[in-house]
Amino acid sequence: MDSVTTGKIYGINGPVIYLKDKTEFRMSEMVYVGEEKLVGEVISLDKDLTTIQVYEETSGLCPGETVEATGAAVSVTLAPGILNNIFDGIERPLERIADNGGAFITRGVSVDSLDMNRLWDTHITVAVGEPVHAGTVIAEVQETQAILHKCMVPPDVEGIVVSVVPDGDYTIHDILVVVEMPDGSRKELPMMQRWPIRVPRPVSHRFPATVPLVTGQRILDTMFPIAKGGTAAIPGGFGTGKTMTQHQIAKWADADIIIYIGCGERGNEMTQVLEEFSELVDPKTGNPLMDRTTLIANTSNMPVAAREASIYTGLTLAEYYRDMGYDVAIMADSTSRWAEALRELSGRLEEMPAEEGFPAYLASRLSAFYERAGMMQTLNGETGSVSIIGAVSPQGGDFSEPVTQNTKRFVRCFWGLDKSLAYSRHFPAIHWLSSYSEYLNDLSGWYADHVSPKFVDYRNRMMAILNQESSLMEIVKLIGGDVLPDDQKLILEIAKVIRLGFLQQNAFHKDDTCVSMEKQFKMMDVILYLYKTARHLVAMGQPMSVLKAEGIFEKVIAIKYDVPNDNLQLLDLYKRDIDDFYNRVIAKNA
The missing domain is CATH 1.10.1140.10 (Bovine Mitochondrial F1-atpase; Atp Synthase Beta Chain; Chain D, domain 3)
Incomplete structure (x- = not known):
């Protein structure tokens, strides 16, 4: 952008701010708010008013401060360095923030999502004169001991390779390959690409469910199985074992990569996750489990707008690794607190509430989230999957509340946790009478071939x-x-x-x-x-x-x-x- 689009704050309502009169901002555009450059997103536009949700604490902001456009949607950086890392809800690395500013995230903190200076041992996989298209692997990097990172052509690029660098050590922003596009223009391709979090990454084909995600947990694998690329909900009241069940799946499931999203979780629970995962040994490889894990920590005291975004951040990272041909499992803990963030923002925006104050679009947001799961043929011909396992925390353990009921409409696996089982120390406290799996018939052929016809x-x-x-x-x-x-x-x-x-x-x-x-x-x-x-x-x-x-x-x-x-x-x-x-x-x- 030649000149930066700006506007002046007119009103502030918690994480929601308003700009008066017509502005040049675009829908879903990322913006910087105020002198501290707080990160925000445009969520509503009309000729008289622009509405922005801010992903950071807005205390101290005042009318008249400037809002700057960035010209791009809220996006994540995709490159080597994502695994074995801990991010907040908008992909800011918490360890680097702690090194710079202490234990609490300071407002307006600006750090790169990934290490821009680290050199990666890079093997180039294309040659001059070779045609490339969306998804073509241009380079390979051993990201961790467990995972080979495949740097791909972005979905909007295709053409002929006109220059490549030799194999060697490069940073994620170094130009590796130059492609001549069909219109004659040239596109420089580094390892790094950006992708908007609310837009699903494109694929060429969706496969039906035929292979189970084996977790090593008997009640799941035998009684209520989930397919690779499947969706499951774990609803349960306080103390029934939602988080522990997800931990067990994360540790033992036969997924290549785990993305754990702590969405609105208590800080001490997230601390336990961080400590446990950093100490765990991957049973498959003997390497640390964090070598194939990414944690997104968005605790209950962080701003609600960032909580709403954290789900999409994790999902986009998962789709990126799926496009390399990996099986990815997402643990979303918990979608109820994500829905509560939606409810709070909806209330601030004075939208008409639906049941229990949740916004009328709760069902469509949940369906859009779970719909991004699946076993896919990627643009480069690989087969990869994203499986989503979402915890639901109904207040008082009431499964008739809107989040649980709407989630049941969009998932094919329902692992209902029971308070009486948990209190009698029967774990996992998944009740066999209230749970179900619609994948059983789809997976029966796999069981017959790989385990037993009986x-x-x-x-x-x-x-x-x-x-x-x-x-x-x-x-x-x-x-x-x-x-x-x-x-x-x-x-x-x-x-x-x-x-x-x-x-x-x-x-x-x-x-x-x-x-x-x-x-x-x-x-x-x-x-x-x-x-x-x-x-x-x-x-x-x-x-x-x-x-x-x-x-x-x-x-x-x-x-x-x-x-x-x-x-x-x-x-x-x-x-x-x-x-x-x-x-x-x-x-x-x-």
């Missing part, structure tokens, strides 16, 4: 037992369990084995924290074999009291601790123990 059948049989238990518990509450016939007592006992031995999982036990699909299937096989054997004994007239006295149910519950993950052959011995139990009961009562 996998889905076994899963359905276990769910049927849990549903029968729920019905029987209504009777037990009214008249007690002693009056039930033995076949129904057996269902209650097997359901207990499923709940304690399979669904309950200990995140702090070395063999139970993450369980392979093979072990999950073999555990189901043993439990259902026990059910079949015990049902045969009951049909022969053996009382449940005799069966329980043998201790076989407790032994099967302990499988998860007693069988190491590297010695699954031991699981085959449990069937022999069940056969011995059968023979003992028959012999005693012969």
Whole structure:
């Protein structure tokens, strides 16, 4: 821009400021507000008034101060250096801010999103005379020990390469390749590119869900699976384990890259995440887990407008790595606090409120967010995915509130956390009766090919037992369990084995924290074999009291601790123990 577009502040209402009269600003343009150059975004324009939301604290601003346009939308910098980093909601690196200004973010702080001076060992992958188009990989950089960063042609560039630099050490703003465009103009391409956070990055094709995102958590992988490129919601009241469930998925899921967005989280929770993740070792590579992780920390005391933007910042970073052909998992914790930021800004703008004061466009914003997930064919022919797992924090654990209800419309996986399970120390506290996954049929072919053709059948049989238990518990509450016939007592006992031995999982036990699909299937096989054997004994007239006295149910519950993950052959011995139990009961009562 030759001359900078400016305006004068007319009114201030919290994070929302107004400029009077017609201005030359553009919708969604990033602006600098006041003498301290606070970052803001244009959110409304008419001939008499321009409305801007400010991503920083507005205390001390006064009418008459100048607002400067930047000529570009709110964007993130995409280049090597994103991984193993911690950003705020608008991609400012918190460690560098702390080095410059202390523990609290000072207003108007201006630091580069990524290190502009660091030299990266760069391998150029194109040659002079080669045609390139959107998504073509022009250079490769080993960003961390775990991830090879592929520098790509931006989506709006195509042409013929006219010059390249030799392999060597370069900064992210050094020109690597020059491309001659079809109109004869020349475009210089560094490693770095910018992308507006509210615009999805383009892809060539969206694939249907066919591959699960294996998390190592039995209740998720077996009962309510999520696909790679899928969407899931984890709703639950305070203390039910939303954050811990997301931590477990982040640590153990078979995604290449994890982006954790702490949106409106308490500061101490975010501190715990930062400390834990920096100490964790990646089980796949033995390297630090942070080598393939990016954290976006937007705590509850940070300005609400930046909280609203943080979700899109994380999503854009995820799409960038997806375009390289990686599987990315986003942990958004929590979308409820993001929705509360929307509600606060909407109130400041005096928009007509909908249910519980949330703006009428809450549903469309949620759908636009979850719609950016998916398994995609990228512009360069690679296959990559973005999976979104969003925590929802309904007030008082009420799942009928608007954020939970609207989220249910747009996700295909619902992991409902239950307060009573959490209080009885059953973790993960995902309730098997209120949860569901619409991916099960889509993924059945993968389970049949990679685990066992019986996998889905076994899963359905276990769910049927849990549903029968729920019905029987209504009777037990009214008249007690002693009056039930033995076949129904057996269902209650097997359901207990499923709940304690399979669904309950200990995140702090070395063999139970993450369980392979093979072990999950073999555990189901043993439990259902026990059910079949015990049902045969009951049909022969053996009382449940005799069966329980043998201790076989407790032994099967302990499988998860007693069988190491590297010695699954031991699981085959449990069937022999069940056969011995059968023979003992028959012999005693012969």
